[in-house]
Amino acid sequence: MNNTPxxxxxxxSRREFLLNSARTVGLAGLGxxxxxxxxxxxxxxxxxxRPPGALKENDFLKTCIKCGMCVEACPFDTLMLAKPGDNKPxxxxxxxxRDVPCYMCPDIPCVPVCPSGALDILxxxxxxQLDINSAxxxxxxxxxxxxxxxxxxxxxxxxxxxxxxxxxxTVEYHKNDRTGKHxxxxxxxxxxxxxxxxxxxxxxxxxxASIFILPREVALGRAGNYYIKxxxxxxxxxxxxxxxxxxxxxxxxxxxLDSLNDMKGILDD
Amino acid sequence: xxSKNKYLILRRLSQISIxxxxxxxxVWGINILTGNLSSSLLxxxxxxxxxxxxxxxxxxxxxxxxxxxxxxxxxxxxxxFIGGRAFCSxxxxxxxxxxxxxxxxxxxxxxTIQKKQPASRKISYYAIVISxxxxxxxxxxxxxxxxxxxxxxxxxxxxLGFGWAAMVVIFLFDLFVLKNGWCGYICPLGGFYSALAxxxxxxxxxxxxxxxxxxxxxxxxxxxxxLHMIGKxxxxxxSGECTNCARCIEVCDDDALNFSIKKFIGxxx
Numbered sequence: 001m002n003n004t005p006x007x008x009x010x011x012x013s014r015r016e017f018l019l020n021s022a023r024t025v026g027l028a029g030l031g032x033x034x035x036x037x038x039x040x041x042x043x044x045x046x047x048x049x050r051p052p053g054a055l056k057e058n059d060f061l062k063t064c065i066k067c068g069m070c071v072e073a074c075p076f077d078t079l080m081l082a083k084p085g086d087n088k089p090x091x092x093x094x095x096x097x098r099d100v101p102c103y104m105c106p107d108i109p110c111v112p113v114c115p116s117g118a119l120d121i122l123x124x125x126x127x128x129q130l131d132i133n134s135a136x137x138x139x140x141x142x143x144x145x146x147x148x149x150x151x152x153x154x155x156x157x158x159x160x161x162x163x164x165x166x167x168x169x170t171v172e173y174h175k176n177d178r179t180g181k182h183x184x185x186x187x188x189x190x191x192x193x194x195x196x197x198x199x200x201x202x203x204x205x206x207x208x209a210s211i212f213i214l215p216r217e218v219a220l221g222r223a224g225n226y227y228i229k230x231x232x233x234x235x236x237x238x239x240x241x242x243x244x245x246x247x248x249x250x251x252x253x254x255x256x257l258d259s260l261n262d263m264k265g266i267l268d269d
Numbered sequence: 270x271x272s273k274n275k276y277l278i279l280r281r282l283s284q285i286s287i288x289x290x291x292x293x294x295x296v297w298g299i300n301i302l303t304g305n306l307s308s309s310l311l312x313x314x315x316x317x318x319x320x321x322x323x324x325x326x327x328x329x330x331x332x333x334x335x336x337x338x339x340x341x342x343x344x345x346x347x348x349x350f351i352g353g354r355a356f357c358s359x360x361x362x363x364x365x366x367x368x369x370x371x372x373x374x375x376x377x378x379x380x381t382i383q384k385k386q387p388a389s390r391k392i393s394y395y396a397i398v399i400s401x402x403x404x405x406x407x408x409x410x411x412x413x414x415x416x417x418x419x420x421x422x423x424x425x426x427x428x429l430g431f432g433w434a435a436m437v438v439i440f441l442f443d444l445f446v447l448k449n450g451w452c453g454y455i456c457p458l459g460g461f462y463s464a465l466a467x468x469x470x471x472x473x474x475x476x477x478x479x480x481x482x483x484x485x486x487x488x489x490x491x492x493x494x495x496l497h498m499i500g501k502x503x504x505x506x507x508s509g510e511c512t513n514c515a516r517c518i519e520v521c522d523d524d525a526l527n528f529s530i531k532k533f534i535g536x537x538x
Contacts, residue, residue: 024395032399039407039414061409062329065322065337066419067308068427072295081423083430090414091307091423115308115316115336116326 066091097198138196161203276515358514370443393460
């Protein structure tokens with residue numbers, strides 16, 4: 001008789017234990033999912049320009065410790081740390097070239113101070129010397145519709161502002177078809193040289209800049225492996241290890257001619 | 270009056286002067302202490318890094334630089350063997366906000382209408398585990414992107430943005446939702462230092478022979494569970510959750526609480 005209540009109590013405490021554990025796991029899951037969703041959302045911003053030498057965005061987000069040393073080292077106050085309300089990954093450094101561009105210091109003070117390696121000193125080093133010209137912060141993109149040089153008005157503000165004058169931006173001459181007797185002198189950006197410093201965007205005379213910097217990941221395409229520059233000896237090297245890939249579909253069951261002449265399914269019966 | 274608030278004044282001095290050193294480094298380039306609480310450089314030479322942030326970076330899959338490893342090791346060794354959880358009450362600027370909430374709570378009598386706190390002190394440890402899981406899963410430092418602690422110290426040094434909202438949220442949460450809610454229950458950084466602090470030398474010592482059981486210490490203590498021995502047993506406050514804030518020492522009129530140095534081995538619960 002005496003045994004029953006004790007047994008009940010034990011049962012209850014076991015039940016309580018299970019319920020409590022379930023509650024803990026459930027609440028941890030709830031918190032964890034909300035937390036993940038928020039973190040995923042705030043780190044998704046891709047339209048962001050990083051300091052010179054920054055790792056690829058994915059690696060940058062995990063490596064940057066958000067200490068702001070690069071911001072402090074920048075003599076032009078170009079760099080800022082993302083604040084709440086900026087809608088950018090919190091605490092990470094970025095710059096807005098239309099406000100303050102990167103002035104391309106030859107000694108690149110922002111990179112060597114980085115304690116975490118999120119700004120990679122090797123990526124801006126050439127022949128054992130710091131070389132700001134090898135930075136790839138972004139790439140300048142021109143809006144042909146609103147750039148007044150494309151209208152026929154003479155303007156070479158971006159070309160003149162470019163620290164790699166004549167290399168990153170060149171000016172091309174065309175005939176102005178509207179007047180028939182003038183020249184269009186239009187800027188063109190060479191993405192393989194452009195560092196994305198943004199001096200052109202800062203200098204642009206239109207109300208909203210018609211030449212602007214975008215992250216390279218956003219602005220540039222990728223040709224992929226299928227196309228090879230036959231005139232480029234180095235590029236042709238890629239063919240050496242190439243293997244033939246043969247695709248077999250229903251059509252390849254018969255000879256090519258038969259397949260071509262097969263009208264089945266094309267003509268109405 | 271001053272001697273009764275000696276440690277409080279020292280703590281405020283410590284918290285404010287650390288922030289001040291960071292600010293003068295950022296604004297005027299006086300490099301005594303550069304960076305922020307996530308990672309800094311002392312006297313242009315000694316690296317100091319937030320070990321919890323480094324741990325998250327590691328689980329996120331980042332390559333940890335030597336500077337960060339040394340910096341985190343210095344901080345870990347200091348708090349682990351000397352300071353205990355002193356970061357929370359002597360360095361972290363959030364402490365000033367939560368102390369204010371706590372002060373208003375006591376003076377206005379909110380504690381008398383809400384005596385029990387419906388939450389577990391273990392939440393911060395769960396938060397550590399969850400943060401590491403999210404860091405691993407998403408490949409970003411999970412807590413660093415939402416941390417109000419970083420938002421606030423970064424905000425004070427580099428510009429606040431909407432960071433003031435984080436301050437208000439913590440203030441109101443601690444005032445109306447949960448007594449000592451942020452620092453005592455939720456903050457995973459506090460939990461991280463609690464876990465480290467078990468082994469530290471500097472501990473508060475309780476002399477129960479002198480104790481008159483007025484319970485003033487339990488009223489002010491932000492981590493009241495660590496004072497379980499008051500009036501019962503003469504021993505040191507060994508729990509790592511004690512922040513070494515010394516408020517209990519100050520409010521004690523009977524000299525029953527004092528700082529002491531723990532022996533290296535043999536003093537356990």
